[in-house]
Amino acid sequence: MNPTTLSMLSREPHVITAGTALLGEALDQQAVARTDVDWRPPVPGTAAALAAALADPRRERANALAVGRMVSARPRLAGVRPAREALGLEPGTFLHAGPPISWERASGPMRGALIGAMLFEGLAASPEDAEERLAAGSGITLDSCHHHRTVGPMAGVVSPSMWMLEVADAEHGGTAYCSLNEGLGKVLRYGAYGPEVVERLRWMGDVLGPALQAALALNGPLDLRGLIAQALQMGDELHNRNRAATSLMVRELAPAVVEAAPGHAAEVLRFINGNDHFFLNAGMAAAKVSADAARDVPGSSLVVAMARNGTDFGIQVSGLGDRWFTGPAGVPDGLYLGAYGPGDANPDIGDSTITETTGLGGFAMAAAPAIVRFVGGDVADAVAATTSMYEITLAEHPAYQIPGLGFRGTPVGVDVTLVARTGTLPVVNTGIAGRVAGTGQVGAGLVSPPMEAFTAALAALTDV
């Protein structure tokens, strides 16, 4: 076709209108097809940075490349190995969720999990001893999981003896890790460190990890992209609801577990079956390896990590390397277990927001109507939550689809410029940890990230 022609001259007009209502109404009077934009000014103070960021000649292509890598990743569960082996962790080194944090600024559940990990590693004789050593800091190294191709739910504490799920990206060749899920109740990731917690971690290292590793060796890698796509169609959103994914995973692995570890098969399968969230950690590693594939594209405004350490909520952006942009972590709005209430809740914590980063969790809420009532909403609210995320994302996932939206792909790839333009923050589904170390989970609900993390990243994009 002739390159000098304009297609609008030969087609029936269909006008997108943004701004003055009067001009739109004049088109309606002419029976011109019209799509109206519900336009509102961007977040105050961001106009100049937005103009500069959008003018960056690299942005459009960089974002297409980055989000294209994110959605084309083919994560496969390849193995289960101890962290010391997989990540080269030295004794005294502990990884944790979210952006980097010191013991001094760490919240209750983060401290509780670190104490538990000290006890588990045999680096302290008692919780008090562990606390003293952690506070003194000698021989102790704390670092963000995200700096080590790793994610961890809630406190996300990883120590050398813990066994890790290893997920490889068959498309781009990356690898990511996540710990094994301990189950519900009093567990390390929620900051509990009692004897039963440490005992369970020991059993996971002695029995569960090796059994799964043997089963995977026998079965071959597990296709997580296909499994997640199926689970979405079975009512999971893969963050707060993993029931279908866990079931599918058990179905895939059970025969191999029986063959590879006949002596422990029953207890291993019973453990996985008893925990509807067992898949969460595998899903997080799959999300991490997909998000990492999108890192380091110069000029890209795509968010490649959203994570919380119980004190700060931080994001990383593809075009801005390993820099963190943070704001205070909020307290989730949700429902509480038993007699707990909002006063018992810790601010938002965990790397599980890697699921939202890749278009799952809160972004896929319309796929999981069963969980929307966590926030007192109905199915329409779930649809609205997902629909609103299309406003701030760069793509629709080609494999992860939502039946209730006509099999539309999930909204994937948050663009910091779109967050600032629309004032719409990512919807995050999350568990709620007790604020006192050792309490464990107190509820679950929704949380909003701090806007300043996104506006700070936007400002940085225009500094480069």
Place this chain on the structure above:
Amino acid sequence: MNDLVEVRAGVYRDSVSLMRVSQALAALPGVSVAIVAMATELNVGLARDAGFAVPAATPGDLLVAIRASTDDAVQEAAAELERRLAAREAAGAARHEDRPPRTVRSAARAAARDAAGSGGATVALVSVPGEYAFLEALDAVEAGLSVMIFSDNVPVEQEILLKDRAREQGVLVMGPDCGTAVIGGAGLGFANVLGPGPVGVVAASGTGAQQVTSLLDLAGVGVSHLLGVGGRDLSAEVGGRSAIQALRALDADPATELILLVSKPPAPEAAGAVRDLGLGTKLVTALLGPGQDDLTTAVEKVLGALGREVPAWPCWPAPPGAPGTPGSECRGPLRGLYSGGTLCAEAAVIAGNGEFTDFGDDAYTRGRAHPMIDPTLRLEALDAVESGVVLLDVVLGHGADPDPSARLAPAVARACGRGVAVVVALVGTDGDPQGLRVQAARLNEAGAAVFTSNAAAARHARDLAAACVHS
């Protein structure tokens, strides 16, 4: 303290429903703890930790544990529990929540999805405040859409960037500060109702474009497309980026037999670029300013080039006895009170002297609507004229005041009553929503001389003012 502890075998509800029930019960007066949950090990443990004496139970059972200050409060909570467990979930199928898009980017996707097969949107019309217009316009260009930017106060470097990206994408940026476009008959912004026809218009002036297309319509000649480019496009800085693209597009358009370019005299480099295009279609140029043809003359040249007759442009002389008519006294200078900048400039050049005010200028539109929509300031100015001749423009069409004569005609009548001669340049077509002839008749009855050609109106006003001075 009164406790109610109960285990109901075989009653299943999903945990989230139950957490909601618990929350509702805990909010009742007197209730301190309410646990309604499946009797999993975790939940039974939580209830026992809270001091409830929970009997043996399995995870398939429903656990109820309520503590309240009085027995009545416990009973009240138990009754509420029954109501809630019995209540059927009124959760219908997922209602399709049609949330409007928040950005042009999102709207372009929505249009492509909803109008599958017809190819989605064809053009975007951006009229958000100038400092944000770039963001929305760039969305359109990146989505492969032409865009009309009605907004003003857009920095020139953003204009250049948008136009360069648009050329790469094969789309057109009309504006910023583009008031008028007509694409295949559809009027965007301020535009008149025009029939299809052989003349394509490229315009760097909105009201100038409305004048030429309205006159063509009155001559029975239709317009294929009217592409606005924004008042700054043919400046040295912008270099006619959009005008060049628009001219090329109309040159390639089979419906366009002749192109009319309406602009202030372009910067030399822009003029050179336009000249060097080597268009296959005949080009007539209407340049605005001293020493140039007026717009009406340019339209007459177009009609000549098409082999069409030049009609007598409709006009309605002032009624007998009105100021300015023979035998009626008229004393004082010429005042031009305009809403259209180009029309104002054209009239000022033709009149030679007099005091001309463009109420569409930024100085008068800060914090209020354009005078084509809100006539208040102009009416005040008209009411303040005590003598002489007043020349006004009234622009009809989409987007403009739905009935301008409703407020203007009484003010004209008052002015005539004070002995002021009123001349109106009425820009519009018979098809316009306001009705050209209805508006003309009302203004005429109020005492004004009404012209469809601004140049003719200006000449008439000039002659009246000259006569005033002599008398």
Place this chain on the structure above:
Amino acid sequence: MGGRTQIGGAASIALRPALESPRRPARVLAAFPLAVYLEVRSEYEPHVIALVSGEAARLPNAVVVAAPLARLPLGDECWVGEGSIGLGGVGIRVRRWWDPAPPLGSAEPSRLTRALAHLDDICDHSQRRPGLDVTGAPGLLASGCLAGSLVDGIVAAERLLGLGPGLTPSGDDMLCGLLVALRHLGLAAGAPRAIWLADWLAAAVTYDARTRTTPISATLLHCAARGQAGSEVLGVLRAIAGYQPLDPAAHRLLSLGHTSGADLAWGIRAGLAAVLSLRSWPAGR
């Protein structure tokens, strides 16, 4: 404006004479969810006006109404003229004109040859079939046009006029497709003989169309005689001339009505084939 409800609309320029003349009475011929047909007591053509909603098929005699058709009071007195259509207390005023016969520009014969093969292929693979056996009168029409024989063409057209069931009989739709294709593609390819043929066939079919077929179909034949067509037909013509992709345009046309789309497509193919074969012929005898 007299307390009337005013609704805007976008009208085909074909309706300008009817709309801009003094008011004349009209009546509702038929009403469907997406289209309402009005018959105007007038010697002008088109004398039937289709009021359609935005999503309906856009006929060359259509006014697209800027409000749901369900809001129109169809039982009341109707009139057409003075720039408006009146239905009881509702006035539909034209706020936009569109062209049902936009010029196509010129097109290379080699492009048209390729387009014909492509269109044949699309139609042959489609489930949508014309409503008549194409070896009968349609066959004679196609072969007559291909051979430039006005006699065969007129004999066949006479037989096709009003042939078939429904609001727009298949025979009429085929003739419409053929007439529009001969005129527009003949002009685009520089085939004066095709245009000459279109003129004579048009004169023959419009002569007694009002008595030979339904009022709606008669009006559409009058439109086609002047080269005016619906947006789906125009889309296919533009695609044939290379201004837009052919596949989606052809499928949109084929999906029209029960067999209307396939009938129109058959007419376009016959017309395009004739244009290619008559390209080197001089205009008249």
